[in-house]
Amino acid sequence: MQDIESTFKLCCSLLKKNGLLIIGEFYAENSSFHVYEKVPHSGFSVKQLLMKLNSHEFRMKKVSTFHSLKKNGQTYPLFLLVTELSCIYDYSK
Numbered sequence: 001m002q003d004i005e006s007t008f009k010l011c012c013s014l015l016k017k018n019g020l021l022i023i024g025e026f027y028a029e030n031s032s033f034h035v036y037e038k039v040p041h042s043g044f045s046v047k048q049l050l051m052k053l054n055s056h057e058f059r060m061k062k063v064s065t066f067h068s069l070k071k072n073g074q075t076y077p078l079f080l081l082v083t084e085l086s087c088i089y090d091y092s093k
Helices: 004-014 046-054
Strands: 020-026 058-071 074-085
Touching: 004 046, 020 058, 046 058, 046 074
Parallel strands: none
Antiparallel strands: 020 074, 058 074
16 A cells, blocks of 8 residues: 555545444554565554554454464565445545
8 A cells, every 4th residue: 555544534434334344454563575576565464553543433343363374584474454334434524
């Protein structure tokens, strides 16, 4: 995701109330996974991601580690975050 805020606004505008947004991503890491690639982020802090989602009326339903990848002698866990849109927000205003 290049622009997290715009992505969440778009998801909010596309979902109906109680619609689910499911995100699978790396937990925050020290940029060692993509050491030779330029990426917009190095995983996410679930807590910080939830704060951004909450500002767009998404509420957490479940978070869990669902997989991990091994690379360069390190293990990189991935999380699955399930959120629900709690209301409809009109971003056109």
